[in-house]
């Protein structure tokens with residue numbers, strides 16, 4: 218056991234820190250879940266890409282630095298520590314990219330990876346449908362073979378598509394074989410949202426931003442080149458992506474450590490008038506963020522040795538999502554009556570609370586994750 | 601960065617697990633409840649023979665020459681078995697304390713020829729003190745090792761009938777002192793780490809037992825483990841243990857490597873491990889129903905140990921009364937976190953932990 222970073226890693230940390238401090242937008246950008254903010258975030262993403270900070274762990278040919286998993290974690294810690302902007306490219310670089318690396322052809326990788334890393338092309342996820350939420354295998358949007366054109370025609374509706382109103386492309390599952398059993402007969406497609414037959418309707422989220430969208434598809438042509446993985450094998454491909462969403466790649470510890478730290482600052486600023494129970498909650502949040510960090514280091518050591526993690530990613534998702542809610546609720550307690558304000562210095566906490574509350578819903582609800590833990594890790598019988 | 605145990609460390613832990621499965625099954629813990637000394641004899645001797653008591657003792661005095669990272673998994677297994685022995689007090693606290701002080705008594709302790717009890721600076725009572733040869737006691741000048749024969753003991757009774765508690769009256773002075781405030785702080789950290797490790801083991805044992813029961817017990821024509829409410833109780837326990845364990849292992853490393861933040865790391869570990877084990881107890885009982893509510897069932901052996909250890913060597917935040925929330929005289933990490941700049945956002949300041957100013961534990965007299 219050695220719980221120190223080596224010199225090269227410390228140097229990497231210093232380099233990250235210096236660049237981010239120097240280049241971080243100040244004042245902070247408006248929310249990336251609005252049209253105006255999204256455009257400004259694209260510019261920021263482009264500058265990250267140009268300095269090779271957008272996707273540090275990727276191969277050089279696609280804009281990365283071939284950084285180790287440890288270095289990637291260090292980058293994330295520094296990024297959130299500095300309060301740098303949210304990553305509007307996340308659905309591409311953190312969720313689709315791991316799947317493209319695992320299942321994509323070389324020409325798909327060449328075509329899509331650099332453009333997604335530089336934010337030239339932004340991606341949204343198309344899983345959920347009006348009748349398919351937790352029960353994702355219930356999706357109905359269909360893909361019909363078009364032999365003459367050499368591709369597929371998609372028809373149906375996707376919903377709750379994050380930043381769908383601003384993004385260029387969508388990845389998701391469509392039913393290509395209506396005769397097959399539920400989890401079979403699905404195919405993973407990469408869809409151009411500018412194509413004929415696509416209509417996108419923005420939907421306002423809880424926090425008032427147009428962060429959601431409904432995507433309607435009517436006979437939308439997708440060429441064979443934009444099928445990811447094998448035809449009718451989309452479920453397996455999709456599961457690889459949802460694993461990334463629940464686990465490490467989307468929610469590295471850095472972001473929760475930074476929130477915990479800001480919570481400690483908030484407690485200090487409150488002086489002596491703090492309810493001991495609220496103070497206790499601050500301390501707990503801080504310890505929980507530490508626990509999350511060290512559990513991640515424990516896991517990354519295993520990954521670095523070639524082990525794979527499976528249903529454990531459900532534990533990770535439960536932990537970060539509930540920690541995030543607790544931290545923001547604690548902030549509300551400390552802020553007292555000013556917690557309701559959506560202007561002024563405390564507004565970020567209310568914004569953050571509303572976002573945190575989504576954590577137990579997206580990426581597989583926490584009820585579903587607890588079922589997964591009980592059935593797959595503890596071996597309890599399925600109903 | 602490499603956060604994992606070595607093959608040898610895993611082998612040692614597994615060997616201890618196998619040994620305790622044989623020498624300390626629930627019947628043996630039960631016997632300690634009713635038996636004279638409240639201990640095991642055979643399990644203790646077998647552990648001594650294996651060299652487990654001397655894991656952190658230097659080779660020069662016949663020990664293994666290991667450190668807390670080697671020991672932490674072993675202690676976890678003693679928790680799993682609810683071993684009714686002062687192994688934390690002896691192997692984790694007294695052995696390294698005395699060895700570092702150049703005190704001869706370390707050798708006998710690490711070989712199993714003698715054993716020690718202790719009263720943590722947060723606590724008032726010593727466990728198995730009547731059969732211990734030596735008592736580790738703290739006051740504001742440091743840490744002391746007192747022969748039990750020189751102390752007066754008064755028996756108190758724990759909810760965990762295997763834990764034979766004693767109030768201790770002893771004279772502490774220059775002749776009994778084996779270390780100053782720094783040594784005392786280190787000894788306290790070692791004890792708290794040891795108990796945190798045992799709590800992890802207890803939590804895991806409670807979870808495993810309950811998962812087995814939930815698969816086998818049927819109601820409404822189905823195993824109760826197929827009901828979502830039961831699943832979620834047990835998933836919560838798994839979750840709590842999953843995130844407590846890395847804090848405990850990290851704290852072990854921090855002690856072994858003399859990290860400047862060692863005491864805060866130990867506090868965090870103890871806080872999480874206590875909460876996880878207490879949650880495991882509550883959930884285990886709930887999922888067993890009435891059969892878990894009888895002393896005829898083994899569940900209570902682990903549950904009561906978890907309650908006792910959860911509160912010993914400093915309790916978790918949240919379980920501590922609100923009035924104690926801001927005091928520094930507990931194993932709570934709050935004071936450190938609040939008073940120190942949070943390391944995530946501000947430069948880390950290296951510092952020694954201020955030893956809490958409080959009078960010596962109740963019942964101890966000091967030489968004037």
Ligand SMILES: Cc1cc2nc3c(=O)[nH]c(=O)nc-3n(C[C@H](O)[C@H](O)[C@H](O)COP(=O)(O)OP(=O)(O)OC[C@H]3O[C@@H](n4cnc5c(N)ncnc54)[C@H](O)[C@@H]3O)c2cc1C
Nearest residue numbers: 342343344345350351377378379575578579580582584585
């Ligand atoms: C902020 C946010 C962003 C999102 N972004 C995207 C996106 O970009 N792309 C996308 O495709 N989707 C997105 N989603 C949708 C998300 O994937 C779904 O909300 C999620 O899968 C749950 O589905 P549902 O909302 O239909 O809830 P339902 O499945 O209808 O569930 C409602 C309630 O019932 C419970 N429940 C359902 N089944 C079970 C069961 N078997 N056992 C116990 N409880 C159960 C659920 O846990 C939940 O509490 C997003 C959601 C949010 C909140």
